[in-house]
């Protein structure tokens with residue numbers, strides 16, 4: 001199939017492009033390099049050095065004999081987007097091209113507005129491009145488990161059968177997200193569901209949990225194929241951060257009591273989930289939702305796991321939670337859709353955590369230690 005990966009230069013977009021190319025698909029990536037700009041703004045680069053996109057693409061061709069095409073530009077530039085979709089003529093578009101950090105969206109008004117404008121308008125331009133150019137294109141959209149938040153009822157895969165005053169309907173599962181970033185994904189989901197219902201588009205919304213890991217079978221074939229590895233308090237995800245903190249001899253920063261529970265997924269399963277969604281498209285008119293996670297754990301459990309796996313002393317520190325989150329809550333998530341398509345999860349193991357210790361050990365001199373502690377407060381806008 002022909003697959004266009006939007007955000008194909010990012011943490012997950014790049015390994016996804018490689019995985020799809022490796023599995024025989026014709027792949028193009030589209031990116032505006034915004035993620036590399038946030039590095040400059042936040043003064044925290046990827047822990048593992050990464051090459052520019054052109055070098056990565058050349059290295060992949062050298063290693064695999066396969067070609068990846070690139071389009072450099074912004075989804076907010078509708079003309080550019082339409083041209084890329086027309087020229088590449090994809091069967092499927094995988095959409096990662098969004099600002100992906102909750103703390104980044106909560107820095108201040110400007111960052112919240114940027115995040116929602118970038119994400120919601122970019123996605124809307126994409127829906128129009130698909131509808132006007134070829135409504136048969138399957139949109140595979142990266143959503144987030146954070147769209148649901150932490151409701152006191154079980155979380156279904158996107159839809160909920162509701163009975164009210166003796167009548168029933170199948171409704172989108174109610175959303176209670178925890179940041180302006182997560183809200184941007186809720187808005188996207190609503191816009192996509194509308195486009196499926198009104199224009200008969202086909203879409204898969206993947207509500208992904210917190211990703212951990214940095215290597216996939218393809219990125220390890222050559223150091224030039226490496227994907228980024230974030231450690232800072234804005235873009236670093238929790239398990240990756242704890243691994244890095246352990247190696248640096250820094251305390252693991254558990255926010256609050258650590259009773260908040262999240263869905264987790266290995267980066268190798270992320271790329272495989274995308275392949276499964278692409279190769280098994282939704283029907284025309286269908287807004288299909290999968291919860292993309294393979295395990296759930298509390299933040300304290302994650303910290304304990306990393307501390308136990310590390311071959312040395314590790315301190316766990318409970319910081320005042322800079323976010324507004326429920327300290328403890330019910331969390332029972334249905335995630336059978338992707339397993340039904342054939343996903344064989346890599347469950348979190350000591351071996352994986354130990355392999356991450358080695359990657360960090362080799363690159364620890366690159367860490368800007370001032371960027372390790374959380375610096376963004378969810379209540380920052382409130383006058384005290």
Ligand code: USQ
Pocket residue numbers: 100101102103143144145146147182208209210211235236237238239241253254255256258260262263299323325
């Ligand atoms: N946390 C800590 N200590 C840290 C970092 C995080 O206790 O040093 C806690 C947070 O308070 C939160 C949990 O760990 O309860 C997860 O935080 P995170 O920064 O790993 O993940 P999050 O902000 O939720 O966002 C990440 C990705 C985002 C994706 C989301 C999936 O950056 O793109 O959408 O995971 S989910 O969390 O399921 O919404």
